[in-house]
Amino acid sequence: MNIFGIKSKICFDKGSIEYLNTIKNKRVCIVTDPFMLKSGAADKITNIFKANKVEYEIFSEIRPDPPVETVSAGVNKMRTFKPDVIVALGGGSSIDATKSIILFTVKILNASGDNYNKPLFIAIPTTSGTGSEVTSFSVITMGTTKFPLSDDEIVPDIAIVDADFVKTVPPQITADTAMDVLTHAIEAYVSTNNSDYTDALCEKVVKLVFEYLLKAYKDGNDMVAREKLHNASCMAGMAFTNANLGINHSIAHTIGANFHIPHGRSNAIILPYIIKYNANLESIKESETAKKYAELSKILGLPSSSSKEGVNSLIYAIKILMKETNIPMSLKEANVDKNELFNKIQSMANTALKDNCTVTNPRMPNEEELIRLFKELYGE
Numbered sequence: 001m002n003i004f005g006i007k008s009k010i011c012f013d014k015g016s017i018e019y020l021n022t023i024k025n026k027r028v029c030i031v032t033d034p035f036m037l038k039s040g041a042a043d044k045i046t047n048i049f050k051a052n053k054v055e056y057e058i059f060s061e062i063r064p065d066p067p068v069e070t071v072s073a074g075v076n077k078m079r080t081f082k083p084d085v086i087v088a089l090g091g092g093s094s095i096d097a098t099k100s101i102i103l104f105t106v107k108i109l110n111a112s113g114d115n116y117n118k119p120l121f122i123a124i125p126t127t128s129g130t131g132s133e134v135t136s137f138s139v140i141t142m143g144t145t146k147f148p149l150s151d152d153e154i155v156p157d158i159a160i161v162d163a164d165f166v167k168t169v170p171p172q173i174t175a176d177t178a179m180d181v182l183t184h185a186i187e188a189y190v191s192t193n194n195s196d197y198t199d200a201l202c203e204k205v206v207k208l209v210f211e212y213l214l215k216a217y218k219d220g221n222d223m224v225a226r227e228k229l230h231n232a233s234c235m236a237g238m239a240f241t242n243a244n245l246g247i248n249h250s251i252a253h254t255i256g257a258n259f260h261i262p263h264g265r266s267n268a269i270i271l272p273y274i275i276k277y278n279a280n281l282e283s284i285k286e287s288e289t290a291k292k293y294a295e296l297s298k299i300l301g302l303p304s305s306s307s308k309e310g311v312n313s314l315i316y317a318i319k320i321l322m323k324e325t326n327i328p329m330s331l332k333e334a335n336v337d338k339n340e341l342f343n344k345i346q347s348m349a350n351t352a353l354k355d356n357c358t359v360t361n362p363r364m365p366n367e368e369e370l371i372r373l374f375k376e377l378y379g380e
Contacts, residue, residue, distance in 0.1 A: 131237020
């Protein structure tokens with residue numbers, strides 16, 4: 001039996017931040033990063049709470065690829081303040097960290113007999129990429145290893161998808177995060193857990209990214225493009241929280257942990273190679289996965305008279321997007337040291353093999369195949 005569910009209430013369109021005016025007579029903790037305070041983005045939230053005389057505190061120690069130490073500090077903040085509402089403001093790092101903070105705080109306090117109810121969880125994304133505002137996934141870092149967590153209890157209750165929060169995102173981050181969205185959609189589309197419901201979302205997301213990424217990249221003030229990409233990010237999150245992902249993300253997790261390449265950029269670099277691997281065009285029997293990739297090409301109006309042509313058209317179109325947005329085509333172009341990569345390649349392949357995303361990849365790799373993929377990703 002398949003189950004499709006969307007837990008989060010989604011507030012979208014310009015000005016949807018006004019939803020926060022419904023929060024009254026509550027203790028609120030805002031979880032964010034230092035840049036959100038410095039840039040004034042957090043003021044949009046605090047001004048509303050001040051006007052409504054809402055008691056709030058701010059935890060602003062979030063940093064990229066949130067380490068377990070940051071989560072621990074957030075848990076200590078929560079145990080002291082015990083908020084009724086938590087508002088996560090930021091990109092995937094802020095929202096992911098908040099998920100882990102909530103999960104561990106509730107478990108710790110309840111284990112100590114404190115009987116603390118999970119706070120209302122509101123997520124406000126400031127990048128159009130992770131879709132974390134509607135997913136049950138969180139990724140935290142310990143050393144050079146990223147640990148994906150999955151628990152229905154950490155899905156935000158409210159997602160505020162307000163494009164006003166992304167209109168100042170720089171072009172390169174716009175491109176990196178949008179390519180993350182595209183990867184989410186394509187991986188969920190061919191996942192072994194895909195369904196008619198997730199497929200419909202993925203098809204729409206792919207169309208939106210191809211139509212609006214370059215517009216938002218070239219003109220950050222194009223609010224129609226910004227809004228469409230922001231919606232696409234959220235929709236992709238709905239799809240993959242139900243269908244899961246694949247080895248594109250498994251590989252990206254370990255590359256990010258070891259070489260600190262932004263997650264969306266890592267996914268973009270990897271994507272053409274994974275489509276080729278999963279399609280397995282060299283196989284005597286045409287794969288269902290190749291047919292699905294070709295279906296995306298048809299939806300985009302790309303040449304697809306056969307599955308092979310459709311797969312190659314999709315790969316070519318993705319590479320054009322990458323070239324137009326100055327995304328590296330290989331790990332070499334991303335300035336990864338070849339010797340360091342090859343010294344770590346076996347352990348990285350093993351880590352990717354054990355990643356939770358690998359289990360729903362349409363073609364199950366072995367360690368040797370992953371090592372070969374890492375070598376191809378380096379480029380020459």
